Amino acid sequence: MKKAGNVLIVDDNKSVLESLQLFLKRKFDEVIICSNPNRIPNLLSCHKFDVVLLDMNFSTGINNGNEGLFWMKEILKIDSTLVVILFTAYAEVNLAVNAMKDGAADFILKPWDNKKLFATLKSGVELHKTRQKVESLENQKQFLEQDLNQSFEKIIGDSEAMKPVFETIRKVANTDANVLILGENGTGKELVARELHLMSARRNEIFMGVDLGSLSESIFESELFGHVKGAFTDAKEDRKGRFQSASGGSLFLDEIGNLSLAMQAKLLAVLQNRKVTPLGSNREDHVDIRLICATNQNVQEMIIAGNFREDLLYRINTIQIELPPLRNRGNDIITIAEHFLKRYTDKYGKSELKLRPETKEKLLNYLWPGNIRELRHCMERAVILNDKGELSPEDFLLEKQNSGIELGDSPISLDEAERLIIVNSIKRNRGNISSVAKELNIGRQTLYRKIEKYNIS
Numbered sequence: 141m142k143k144a145g146n147v148l149i150v151d152d153n154k155s156v157l158e159s160l161q162l163f164l165k166r167k168f169d170e171v172i173i174c175s176n177p178n179r180i181p182n183l184l185s186c187h188k189f190d191v192v193l194l195d196m197n198f199s200t201g202i203n204n205g206n207e208g209l210f211w212m213k214e215i216l217k218i219d220s221t222l223v224v225i226l227f228t229a230y231a232e233v234n235l236a237v238n239a240m241k242d243g244a245a246d247f248i249l250k251p252w253d254n255k256k257l258f259a260t261l262k263s264g265v266e267l268h269k270t271r272q273k274v275e276s277l278e279n280q281k282q283f284l285e286q287d288l289n290q291s292f293e294k295i296i297g298d299s300e301a302m303k304p305v306f307e308t309i310r311k312v313a314n315t316d317a318n319v320l321i322l323g324e325n326g327t328g329k330e331l332v333a334r335e336l337h338l339m340s341a342r343r344n345e346i347f348m349g350v351d352l353g354s355l356s357e358s359i360f361e362s363e364l365f366g367h368v369k370g371a372f373t374d375a376k377e378d379r380k381g382r383f384q385s386a387s388g389g390s391l392f393l394d395e396i397g398n399l400s401l402a403m404q405a406k407l408l409a410v411l412q413n414r415k416v417t418p419l420g421s422n423r424e425d426h427v428d429i430r431l432i433c434a435t436n437q438n439v440q441e442m443i444i445a446g447n448f449r450e451d452l453l454y455r456i457n458t459i460q461i462e463l464p465p466l467r468n469r470g471n472d473i474i475t476i477a478e479h480f481l482k483r484y485t486d487k488y489g490k491s492e493l494k495l496r497p498e499t500k501e502k503l504l505n506y507l508w509p510g511n512i513r514e515l516r517h518c519m520e521r522a523v524i525l526n527d528k529g530e531l532s533p534e535d536f537l538l539e540k541q542n543s544g545i546e547l548g549d550s551p552i553s554l555d556e557a558e559r560l561i562i563v564n565s566i567k568r569n570r571g572n573i574s575s576v577a578k579e580l581n582i583g584r585q586t587l588y589r590k591i592e593k594y595n596i597s
């Protein structure tokens with residue numbers, strides 16, 4: 141017969157303990173005995189039990205069962221999924237029955253019948269496994285509910301710049317290939333990640349998003365890989381990591397460029413083995429995830445600067461999707477603006493509001509450094525503040541553009557003009573050298589030479 145489950149037996153009678161251990165150790169994986177209930181918390185932190193068989197009286201002369209009830213509550217406080225079975229004399233049956241209201245799963249009468257004892261403990265092990273499964277589903281449900289509370293957009297747009305994006309999504313969604321999504325803030329990287337999930341065979345499983353940028357070094361491992369109780373001071377109970385909770389579904393690691401080199405090494409090890417070891421544990425959990433990562437940083441430049449591991453990049457970028465900034469999406473700016481206009485006029489009961497042609501012109505000419513997120517906020521603000529029926533250019537207080545140095549009317553040399561153009565482009569592109577080179581239509585090496593020549597910092 142296959143042994144299954146771990147049992148802790150707590151009773152002050154050593155001969156009872158020894159005979160139970162002798163009988164049960166052939167039937168369960170681990171049978172630990174303990175005559176002093178004060179050791180229970182320590183034992184629970186060092187071992188993983190399914191069932192605790194707990195005597196009701198420990199101090200000589202006191203037979204009111206209160207000690208057993210006290211320890212039962214302590215055990216359930218430490219781990220509410222543990223199955224406690226009370227071990228009781230016939231005279232205490234009523235007490236034991238009442239204890240079932242407080243969380244005992246069952247009771248066994250002394251003197252016991254070995255067959256009945258084994259059957260009860262075995263059902264206890266099954267019950268524990270079921271409780272753990274329920275807990276894990278609860279865990280996933282919480283993430284799913286958080287997700288459902290947010291409404292997700294369809295990716296709007298049909299500009300030339302977006303065509304390769306839609307094409308790649310269509311080709312790779314239904315594979316398990318790792319995808320790296322690149323693009324400035326607010327360009328819709330998370331939206332693309334969700335679309336990949338929704339179009340994949342995993343669509344009915346969980347989509348788990350993790351903002352790596354908000355994880356400090358100290359909680360990185362426990363958040364992603366989980367921990368066991370006692371692994372560190374605040375680890376009051378076992379906790380699953382995001383990797384384990386996402387198993388079966390898609391895991392979206394946002395802001396991957398923000399990871400320190402130490403965190404990158406830990407992540408790489410997990411991605412190589414597809415196995416996760418919770419903090420403080422020796423156990424390895426196999427994880428079956430589809431990995432989608434995103435960053436607004438230039439990973440190639442980070443590699444050159446020694447800030448991103450090349451081997452990690454190769455693990456995560458089987459397929460790369462580059463989202464164009466909103467300013468390069470032409471008329472998508474208007475389509476998306478009208479989409480948000482509809483949303484917010486419905487929300488604020490102002491269905492008559494329309495965009496004037498000059499307003500559209502202003503929106504089309506603006507550079508949108510915050511991309512679609514900025515456009516959404518601008519539309520909401522304009523709808524809230526406007527009561528006139530039409531949205532005019534003045535309703536949009538857009539950040540001053542090209543806030544860099546103006547060329548002006550005073551005579552300057554060609555070199556000085558070139559310097560200003562480069563400085564302005566760097567500002568506009570928030571220091572992204574590839575985008576600057578693209579905008580100025582020169583190679584990156586040429587751009588680096590000019591930056592050096594003009595001593596631009």
Ligand SMILES: Nc1ncnc2c1ncn2[C@@H]1O[C@H](COP(=O)(O)OP(=O)(O)OP(=O)(O)O)[C@@H](O)[C@H]1O
Nearest residue numbers: 293294295296324325326327328329330331512513
């Ligand atoms: N093409 C689009 N159509 C409609 N809404 C969009 C589109 N792209 C992005 N959005 C909306 O813009 C907002 C920002 O998108 P998202 O969070 O996906 O961007 P991101 O690139 O992941 O941003 P960050 O880099 O800051 O994490 C969201 O509200 C999203 O729904």
